[in-house]
Every structure is written in structure tokens, then in C-alpha cells.
Amino acid sequence: MSNIALDHLTTEARNPATMGLDGVSPLEMVRLINAEDHHVAEAVGSESEAIAQAVEVVADRLRRGGRLVYTGAGTSGRLGVLDAAECPPTFNTDPRQVVGIIAGGRTALTNAVEGAEDSPELGAEDLKAINLGPDDVLVGIATSGRTPYVVGGLKYARQVGAFSVALSCNAAAEIIPLADLSITPIVGPEVLSGSTRLKAGTATKLVLNTITTAAMVLLGKTYGNLMVDLRPTNSKLEARAKRIVRLATGVEPEVAAELLARCDGDVKVAIVAQLTGSTPAEAKSRLVETGGRVGVAVAR
Template identity: 50%
Template sequence: MELSKLTTESRNPASTMLDQMTIMEILQTINNEDKSVAFAVEEVLPVVKRVIEKTVESLTNGGRLFYIGSGTSGRIGMMDASECPPTFMTSPEMVQTIMAGGNKAFFQAVENAEDDENQGEIDLISRNLTKNDVVIGITASGRTPYPIGGIKYAKKIGAFTVGLSSNTNSLINQYTDEGIEVVVGPEVLTGSTRMKAATAHKLILNMISTATMVKLGKVYENLMVDVNANNFKLKERAKNILMETTHISYEKAENVLEETNYEVKPAIVMMKTNSSYQQSQSALQICNGNVGQTITYLLNNKTIE
């Protein structure tokens, strides 16, 4: 598809006089356009659901989730991936981002890096990609060579592949297992896909990582019980989570978390089932880290050592 024919490259009739608008008119125009993004995301939820189901399956079997992109697309992937370890206590390897131009490109544009399809393959090879992994190629236009090269390689070795774009019939999705084409329409600033397209992609990546981690047992109720409490703020959050779920005092929560080395999951299980730290840890292992299932298991089986 020619670049000029892409929705993401079209002129937005609502902003053709952008340079003559007052600041408030510019803000209102951008805001009005941004309001449409969530509705565009809603249209692709069935596809996102299928992607999440496959991602949960892959990560349960020891696979990893890779985002691959260039420019804004790569930076959005990094924003999502980098938050997984502190939020869900995942290893840095579980969710990764591969960026055209390497890590330096996260901070400063690397010219022409996005045009090298072969480099996308090379960079995925360097991560020892396997058939158990999931690779999501992010490209607003749907035609960026770098992520397409990565997707082609991932598909060849049997990994689950996804294209995330903002145009219909995207080129990248000729090579993927699933295509998430979230069409947000022309940008207020023509071709500036760091705006609506990027916003839509961030919303979708948030959905994929969050829902996946929920289904992997890293959330209890709506709380981040796998939080990596390695600083003052997160230790306080851990105490608040324990107090919220078990209705104990601040002092009691602090004492219990000291015993569990600030691991929230066993602390909740201990308080909910009157079990020891060792019992809660053993039961969590049996229940694959799912707090709700572990509580039910222990309440019905007190003989676990």
C-alpha cells in the first residue's frame, strides 16, 4: 500500500487550519480527536482477547513476550515492558522490547534504522527466540520494514506472531497469526502517529500485559500482590494491600511482611487461612501462585506441610 493512501497519513479535516487556531482551539481539537481513541480500541477487543489467551498459554509454558518496533512504537513497547518487573515481579526476560537502532534509539532517533528489515530478524535471533515465545510487531503504518523482518523470522520458527497497527489490511499482518488493526483516523498533525495511533497502541499493550498477568495469578482481587516491594513507597503499598485484604493493623501488617521478606502473596494467605509462612509458600506453589485458589485450597486442606 502506498504511504499516501494510508489512513495514518491522511489529512484530518478538523485540523486543516491548525496553524491559525488559538491555543485553546488547538487543545479542543486534539482533545476531541483523542476522545475517539477508546472507541476505536473497543472495536478490536475480540482480537486482543485472542492474543491474550495465546500469550497466557505461551508464558505459562515458559515462553516470553516480545514487543518489536521503531521510533514511537518501540518506545511505547518499552514503557509497557519496563513496568512489568516492578508491578508484577516478573523477570526482566519475560516481557522485552526490541528497538530499531538498539537501546540508544529509546532516547534519540537513529536515522533509517526502521528501514532495515534484515536487522529485525538479526535482533530477534540475538534473543534466542523459540516457538514458545510471542512476538508483537508494533507499527502505526503497518508497513515498517524493521518489525516486519522480526515478524517474518518469528513466524518461520513457530512463535506466535501479532501485528499491531492503525491501518486496515496492514502489510505486517500478511505474515502474522493475528492482526490488531486499531484505526483511529487521521492525526491532528498529519502523519504524527505519536498522537492518536500511539495512544491506542499504549492502551492495547496495557491491556495485553495486565490481563495476561491477572490470568497468570499475579493479581488478587484488583491488587498488585506480586509487587516487588524494594523501596519505601512499595513497602508501604505492600502494607496497605495486606491491611486492605485482611483487615489487620498497620503494625501487624509490618510484622507479617517482615516475616515474608515483603512478599505480599504468602502474607495474605497466612492471614486468610491462619497458616504458617512455609505452609502458604507450599500451597502457593501447588496453586501456581494464584492467591484466591491457594486460600481455597488451604481452607479445605490443612494437612499440607
Template identity: 50%
Template sequence: MSDLPITEQENERSRGLDTLSIADTLALINDEDHGVPAAVRRELPSITRAVEGVVARLRQGGRIIYVGTGTSGRLGVLDASECPPTYGVPAELVQGLIAGGYEACWRAVEASEDDGEAGARDLAARGVTAADVVVGIAASGRTPYTIGAVAHARSIGAFTVAVTCVPGSAITQAVDVPIVPVVGPEVVAGSTRMKAGTAQKLVLNMISTTAMIQLGYVRGNRMTNMRARNSKLQARAVRILQSETGLDEAAATTALEAGGGDVATAVVMVKSGCTRERAAEALASAGGVIDRAIASLGQEG
């Protein structure tokens, strides 16, 4: 058993799992989950190095491409898919690549993870270059598909990161920055969608969120570049606009409508006194960063 990666080993604390009551099972799972944030915290220096590299590449026009299989791949697709609505960035900026294609997001395609050459091929098909960031996500750290992808990315000069829960695993040797929150054996042996998946999700949240903050897509702690595309987001957008501009609710609603439902455009319009068309042009030239757009309009005036 000792030659198994820690994510595959049996958890001594859950050996009698099938004999426990529902309440005791839930308590045990919760107890095990308590250690996950601490494991992630121990990796903050590595996460910092990763985010520094991500920000540097994105500022030069690069992209983030998450790569993984199974649960790890789904987590990458999830984080990538949430960046455009949250930060108003193009869908191409943060991408998720999962073995077996997007069908694997809802149907298991396990065999696809064993092909290392497929990982490199699929990544090459995305047009990865030295300007990009490739984040390999693999709980066990030994998935051929993911290792093949990050090895290819590193060979052409891309910045590479691994998120794994097994120290010293193969993927840690294949990247520039390994992030390794060690959460130990799972409650259900080998079910890495549990603690390992939670740790990976926390790390991906930190990478993408901090990168977007550094790039200027958050003002204060507000999602000033979000898209108001339903009633809940519409109400949130009005609140953000009120906080940003000091307008009352009615005026903020009117300003948001004038900005075409786009918070960033409305903020620039209100603060600069310009038209919607000019605000949109300034934002496009500023890469969507509100402060830069406002500054450029002020310089014109």
C-alpha cells in the same frame, strides 16, 4: 494523497492548526482523542484472540517479546519494563526490542527501522523459539524492521501479533492475529505518537494486564505480587496485605517486614502459617502464583 496510509494523511479537521489559539488547539486535540477508545473497542475480538494465545504460551514457559521502532518501539519497552514491578514476574518474561537498541528510547535512530533483516537478526539474538509470543508494533503497518522480526518469528512457529492503525497493511499479513484500531489521520499529519500511539498503548496495557490476571498474579483487583521498593509502594503493599488477610495496619506492616518486603510471600506466610523460607519455596514452585502456593502448603499439611 489517497495512496498514503491513513496514519500519514492530512486531517481535514486540523488544516488551520497553526492559526488556532492555545485553548482551541487543546480542544481540537482532545476532540480527536475521544475516538481512540472506540477504535480500540472495535478490536476487542482480535485482542481477545491475542490474549488467549499469549496466555497459552506463557503457561508453557514462553515469553512475550514486543518489537518496534521509534514511538512504537518505545511503547513496547515501556510496557515490558512495567511488568516486573507491577506483577513480580522476571524481567525476561516480557521484553521490549527496539530498532537501534535501548539508546533509541531517548534518541531518535530513524534509519534503523528500514532494515528488515536486522529485525529478524535482533529477534534471533534474543533466542526466540516456537514457545514465545512476538508482538510487532507499527502504526503504519509497513515498517521493514518490525515486519522482518514478526515474519521470522512466525516462520519458526512463534505466536505472532501485530498492533497497527492501518487496515490491510503489510504487517497484518505477516502475523497470526492483527489488531487494527483505526484512529484516522493525526492532528499533526504523520505524528503517530498522538492518536496512534495512544491506541497502541491502550492495546498493550490490555494484553499484558489481562495475561497477568489470567496467570494468577492478581487476586481480586489487587497487585498481590508487586515489589515494595519505595515508601509509596511500601504503603500500598501494607494496604494490599490488610485487604488480603484482614490484619490491621500495624500487624500487616509487621507481616510485610517478616516477608522481606514481598507482598506475595507475606500473604502466603499469613494464610498458611509457614516460615518465610517455606513460603518463598512454595511460591517458586508455583511460578509466583499465590493461590497455588497456598494450596501446595495445605496439601503438605
């Protein structure tokens, strides 16, 4: 990447508010960073309509058996992998439903893999390896908007008919015309020029969190604001499952524990069984009929 290529990028510009960063006290430094972080939520909020469109498409594709696939390099790739990894324990999704791919593979999660992000061919090859297809959604994450690895991935998505989303933090980003939809929160110059793990990284995480959370709500993974489709795989999640059943039904803690035991630990089944006075088997049948949506199953 040449200096000329960087000159027009907002994320590479010098931030006038932090020019003297190395000459202030730790407290002043923290306040400067925090003040800049305040711009992030507003930037993401300005892209609400595009994010909502992405949510609808993702929910539709997941509902019909497709996948949500994130691809990126460096911080962008790591954030995609992180969001994907958090979906199974939070929403009880199949690990193959939300997939994170990072340039350079698993090694790149903790170590820089030199040159991996510079290969558009590798971006396409990694998607080909997971059989990206027309039922899938690809979110290409590149805060600069021009990472070759992501460019190659988005071009491949178009070839195979996958719905594609370009997520960047620079206006007129190179990846925008390569995708079906663009999400572009402009966070402005970083506290440290070019360090996009800061505001751009925070904006990226907010966008990805919103897409998966809202899509999972549409898929019936919640009851109100309770994440009722969680997988109690450890003691903390077991305690949370009991608490969710108690909050949703109003029963005492010991009753919630007994309910979960009768329902094989399935939070949704336990809630529907209690609120409708049905057996676990009947509650499970109601959930199948309503696409797993607890609110609809209870109303019926």
C-alpha cells in the same frame, strides 16, 4: 518510503477537524486534541476479541516458560520497551519474560537512529540475537503497518515457529498477513498529519497495557484488582505493599507491616498466611500448589 506508499494510509491523511490548528487559541487547540483523543478508546474497544485472543496466547506461553517480545521502530519501539520495563516492578516478573526491542538499540530510545527502521534484515537479526523460538510470542508494532524492520521481524518469527501478532493502525496493513493474529485499532487521521505518536501511539499503549495486565491476571499476579505480586524495591512500593496487605486482609497497618516482615516482604504469602491462619511456610506451599493464585490458595 515514497509519497505513493503514504497516500493510502489513514494515519497519514489530513484531518479535516484540525485544518486550521495553527490559527486557534491554546484552549481551542487543547479541546481539538482532546476531542480527537476520544476516538482512541472506541477504536481499541472494537478490537477486543483479537486482544483477548492475544492475552490467552501470551498467558499460555509465559506459563510454559516462553516470552512476550515486542519489536518496533521509533515511537512503536519505545512503547514496547516501556511496557516490558514496567512488568518486573508491577508484577514481579523475570526481566527476561517480557522483552522490548527497538530498531537501532538502546540509543534509539532517546535519539533517532537514521535508517534503522528501513532494514528488514536488522529486524530479523535482533530477534535471532535473543533466540526467539516456538514458545515465544512476538508482537510486531508498526502503526503504519508497513515498517520494514517489523516486517522482517514477523517473517523471522514465522520461520522459527513463534506465535506472532501484528499491531497496526491502518486497515489492510502490510504486516497483517505476516502474523498469526492482527490487532488493528483504526484511530483515523492524526491531529498533525502523520504524527503517529499521538492517537496511534495512545492506542498502541492501551493495547500493550491490556495485553500484559490481563495476561498477568491469568497468571495469578493479582488478587481481585490488587497487584499482589509487586516487588517492593523502593519506599513507595514498600508502602503500597503494606496497603495491599491491609486491603486484602482487613488488618491494621502495624499488623500488615509485621506480617510482611515475617513473610520476607512477599505480599502474596502475607495475604494467604493471614486469611488462612497458616504459617508463612504453609502459605508459600499453598501458593506453589495453586500456581501462585492467591484466591485459589485462600479458598482451599
